[in-house]
Amino acid sequence: MEAYDVAVIGGGILGCFAARNVRRWNLSVALLEAAEDVCTGITRANSAVVYAGYDNKPGSRKAEMTVRGNGNYESLCRELEVPFCRCGSLLVTYDGASLPKLQKKLSEGLKNGVPGLRLLTGAEAQAMEPMLRPGVAGALYAPSTGTVNPWLLGIAAFENAVENGATAYRNTAVTDIEKTDTGYLLKTNRGPIPCRTVINCAGLFADRVQELLFPRSTRLHWDGAEYLVLDKAAPKPRMVLFHQASSCGKGITAVPCVEGNLLISGVRKEIETPFATTPEGLRELHRAAKALLPELDLNQVIRSFAAVRPNPYREGGQSLHDFCIENPGPGFYSLIGIKTPGLTCAEELGRYVAQEAAAFLKAQPNPDFNPHRHAIPKSDDSKIVCQCQGITRSEILEAIRRGASTVDGIKRRLGSGMGPCQGSRCAFAIETILEGYRNGTL
Amino acid sequence: MEHYDLLVIGGGAAGIAAATAACGAGCASVAIVDRKPTLGGVLLQCTHRGFGNNLTGIEYARQLLKDLPPEVTLIFNTTVLSVEDTRVAHLSGGRRLSFSQLILATGCREIPMGALPIAGTRPKGVYTAGQMQEMMNLHGFVPEGPAVILGSGDLGLILANQLAQVGIPATLVEKQAHCGGLTRNRKCLGDSHVRLICGQTVTEVSGQKKLEACHLSGGDWIVCKTLLLAVGLRPERTLVSHLGNPIWLHLCGNCNTVHPMVEGVLSEAIQAGQTAWETMREHG
Numbered sequence: 001m002e003a004y005d006v007a008v009i010g011g012g013i014l015g016c017f018a019a020r021n022v023r024r025w026n027l028s029v030a031l032l033e034a035a036e037d038v039c040t041g042i043t044r045a046n047s048a049v050v051y052a053g054y055d056n057k058p059g060s061r062k063a064e065m066t067v068r069g070n071g072n073y074e075s076l077c078r079e080l081e082v083p084f085c086r087c088g089s090l091l092v093t094y095d096g097a098s099l100p101k102l103q104k105k106l107s108e109g110l111k112n113g114v115p116g117l118r119l120l121t122g123a124e125a126q127a128m129e130p131m132l133r134p135g136v137a138g139a140l141y142a143p144s145t146g147t148v149n150p151w152l153l154g155i156a157a158f159e160n161a162v163e164n165g166a167t168a169y170r171n172t173a174v175t176d177i178e179k180t181d182t183g184y185l186l187k188t189n190r191g192p193i194p195c196r197t198v199i200n201c202a203g204l205f206a207d208r209v210q211e212l213l214f215p216r217s218t219r220l221h222w223d224g225a226e227y228l229v230l231d232k233a234a235p236k237p238r239m240v241l242f243h244q245a246s247s248c249g250k251g252i253t254a255v256p257c258v259e260g261n262l263l264i265s266g267v268r269k270e271i272e273t274p275f276a277t278t279p280e281g282l283r284e285l286h287r288a289a290k291a292l293l294p295e296l297d298l299n300q301v302i303r304s305f306a307a308v309r310p311n312p313y314r315e316g317g318q319s320l321h322d323f324c325i326e327n328p329g330p331g332f333y334s335l336i337g338i339k340t341p342g343l344t345c346a347e348e349l350g351r352y353v354a355q356e357a358a359a360f361l362k363a364q365p366n367p368d369f370n371p372h373r374h375a376i377p378k379s380d381d382s383k384i385v386c387q388c389q390g391i392t393r394s395e396i397l398e399a400i401r402r403g404a405s406t407v408d409g410i411k412r413r414l415g416s417g418m419g420p421c422q423g424s425r426c427a428f429a430i431e432t433i434l435e436g437y438r439n440g441t442l
Numbered sequence: 443m444e445h446y447d448l449l450v451i452g453g454g455a456a457g458i459a460a461a462t463a464a465c466g467a468g469c470a471s472v473a474i475v476d477r478k479p480t481l482g483g484v485l486l487q488c489t490h491r492g493f494g495n496n497l498t499g500i501e502y503a504r505q506l507l508k509d510l511p512p513e514v515t516l517i518f519n520t521t522v523l524s525v526e527d528t529r530v531a532h533l534s535g536g537r538r539l540s541f542s543q544l545i546l547a548t549g550c551r552e553i554p555m556g557a558l559p560i561a562g563t564r565p566k567g568v569y570t571a572g573q574m575q576e577m578m579n580l581h582g583f584v585p586e587g588p589a590v591i592l593g594s595g596d597l598g599l600i601l602a603n604q605l606a607q608v609g610i611p612a613t614l615v616e617k618q619a620h621c622g623g624l625t626r627n628r629k630c631l632g633d634s635h636v637r638l639i640c641g642q643t644v645t646e647v648s649g650q651k652k653l654e655a656c657h658l659s660g661g662d663w664i665v666c667k668t669l670l671l672a673v674g675l676r677p678e679r680t681l682v683s684h685l686g687n688p689i690w691l692h693l694c695g696n697c698n699t700v701h702p703m704v705e706g707v708l709s710e711a712i713q714a715g716q717t718a719w720e721t722m723r724e725h726g
């Protein structure tokens with residue numbers, strides 16, 4: 001096998017954007033994903049917020065990439081035909097003593113170049129978002145905050161990378177790495193793959209993947225978050241709301257998603273079982289949600305789930321706050337512990353590492369790169385399979401043609417099974433269509 | 443645009459009976475739209491006896507259909523996507539119908555896992571009871587045992603019966619102090635494969651990919667590969683929730699209130715069919 005110029009390990013949103021951006025250069029690229037599909041890791045379970053950039057230290061890589069990434073989101077989502085909503089956000093506090101914290105975020109945000117950022121009085125915040133519980137002491141308003149569907153965006157970048165010539169290997173886990181004269185040899189469950197450079201985007205396992213060849217440097221400590229999803233029909237706030245943890249309860253984020261559902265989340269510091277919610281956690285989340293938005297109808301919750309967050313620590317215990325991009329060997333780049341705002345910065349990070357690899361390989365720009373990808377078109381097929389979301393058989397077939405191989409893969413591409421019945425009426429029908437497609441009986 | 447004096451959405455017991463009653467009263471232009479390829483709705487997945495005069499659901503549907511006048515237009519494999527207050531219905535496939543009277547007979551939907559306060563992972567192997575009934579009775583699916591069934595109402599009991607028949611052990615978990623279903627459905631409780639635990643609920647599930655166990659509020663973990671949720675039904679009427687209460691709209695069957703017995707569905711549907719025709723004659 002001829003060596004790829006670049007091998008990207010991991011097909012989460014970061015790997016997909018890295019592969020897309022490598023193709024902006026005249027470089028061959030392979031994307032290796034352990035799971036049967038792309039975007040099934042962290043990318044599948046996060047808060048879906050496109051951050052404005054006031055949370056990050058001025059001068060940091062995070063601050064710079066977040067503000068720039070946020071500013072480019074409309075054009076990025078237009079290129080990739082993914083819905084994006086710039087709904088704005090409020091960081092609210094009910095505690096007068098916390099106002100200096102908002103002040104600090106305001107001044108740092110302004111330094112970072114966040115547009116339109118300003119402090120509101122409680123009354124102003126409440127007028128903007130009447131669902132808030134009365135008694136707001138103050139709020140930081142960021143009109144540039146937005147929301148996007150993270151896995152849909154990742155899949156769009158993946159499709160775009162493949163259309164531009166990237167080679168995708170799914171069900172392919174990197175189990176060992178060797179250094180060779182010309183680069184690296186990636187050992188996988190499906191045979192060795194030689195390459196000249198490596199971009200390690202292995203998400204929760206990025207530390208372990210790097211340690212397959214290099215000495216231990218940064219380790220990921222996992223913590224988590226829990227989520228509630230409300231039915232589209234439930235009343236919801238217009239903007240993204242952040243409520244910081246205080247004496248009156250857990251901090252939460254409420255996000256009116258592009259699909260129309262409200263997503264409510266809270267962080268959990270200690271996790272016993274990854275990707276598992278706890279009874280106490282869910283109870284606390286319910287309580288905190290009601291405390292912020294008393295009119296919320298929690299009978300309209302249609303799903304709850306847990307996420308895992310990789311927090312990078314230096315050997316020795318020091319926690320890292322900026323994006324950690326390591327270069328442990330020639331032409332080897334690792335994105336380690338890219339948590340919030342990795343979604344906001346996916347294209348920025350992808351561009352950055354692709355550029356590093358291109359500089360190392362002395363590559364030229366690819367004049368044929370096409371940044372456009374087309375969404376799966378709405379069909380007017382009368383056969384609706386997912387009744388809640390109005391998804392047709394033709395659309396499902398198109399998702400399969402584009403690489404979905406499971407009911408969940410179709411769900412991620414089309415939103416099937418994400419309505420109030422949560423797939424109880426369509427999962428079997430979709431499984432049958434998949435089987436028909438596999439057997440060639442369709 | 444195609445026009446019908448009466449449009450019936452949903453061709454289950456309620457829709458069939460309502461259309462039959464309206465025709466009987468004199469309404470000549472009636473259409474039933476159903477997303478499925480046949481009439482009968484939930485009856486078609488009921489292989490157990492207990493409908494009318496001890497018939498199975500399938501037999502009962504056949505009997506109902508004998509009375510349905512042949513002039514009723516049947517539109518299958520078509521979902522009604524929305525209804526406008528200008529009395530126009532938008533159908534999948536881009537078709538539109540106008541109507542004078544509308545009968546909503548869309549049945550009910552089940553409460554899925556996500557809507558319940560059950561913590562833990564999100565493994566495969568969790569189904570709603572009606573979903574499993576349809577998979578078993580219409581598609582020959584056999585779930586992996588042992589199973590836990592949450593809710594001991596009629597639906598839970600009917601499933602426990604069916605699982606017992608194929609030798610799959612099932613534990614019914616009931617929040618109330620007593621089993622909820624009709625006496626005739628409780629015969630499964632005598633089966634050695636079926637166990638009933640009252641006064642408890644499932645609080646948590648475990649298993650990363652596939653379901654491994656359910657945790658009960660009493661503290662025990664029950665090892666299982668399948669969890670069936672039979673915890674209640676919600677009327678399906680999102681199609682008309684924005685309409686208020688116009689005189690041309692009539693609801694019947696499980697989309698109006700969830701009925702334990704098909705007789706209740708029928709009497710409500712017959713009433714709706716007749717009222718629709720009377721309203722049509724008075725107001726157009």
Ligand SMILES: Cc1cc2nc3c(=O)[nH]c(=O)nc-3n(C[C@H](O)[C@H](O)[C@H](O)COP(=O)(O)OP(=O)(O)OC[C@H]3O[C@@H](n4cnc5c(N)ncnc54)[C@H](O)[C@@H]3O)c2cc1C
Nearest residue numbers: 010012014034041042043046047049174203341342343344
């Ligand atoms: C709880 C939470 C909330 C968040 N909310 C936001 C937000 O609101 N806004 C925002 O901007 N960012 C947010 N983020 C950050 C953002 O979600 C992440 O930065 C981003 O999704 C990380 O993507 P990834 O590609 O690194 O990881 P993943 O999606 O996990 O992808 C890594 C992939 O690598 C594969 N892999 C692992 N090991 C191997 C191997 N050995 N061989 C082959 N493949 C391998 C995995 O299977 C996986 O698919 C949040 C993160 C978390 C955890």
Ligand SMILES: Cc1cc2nc3c(=O)[nH]c(=O)nc-3n(C[C@H](O)[C@H](O)[C@H](O)COP(=O)(O)OP(=O)(O)OC[C@H]3O[C@@H](n4cnc5c(N)ncnc54)[C@H](O)[C@@H]3O)c2cc1C
Nearest residue numbers: 452454455456476477483484492522548549695696703704
């Ligand atoms: C599992 C189960 C077991 C039962 N067992 C018994 C029993 O033993 N004895 C007894 O007397 N009663 C029993 N019942 C009660 C009763 O028989 C049923 O509730 C009754 O058949 C329901 O009729 P329905 O027409 O209201 O609803 P359904 O039969 O659910 O009909 C609704 C129809 O509407 C269609 N539809 C919905 N939305 C749309 C849309 N947007 N566009 C197009 N079509 C649409 C659906 O496809 C369906 O065909 C049982 C009920 C259930 C659920």
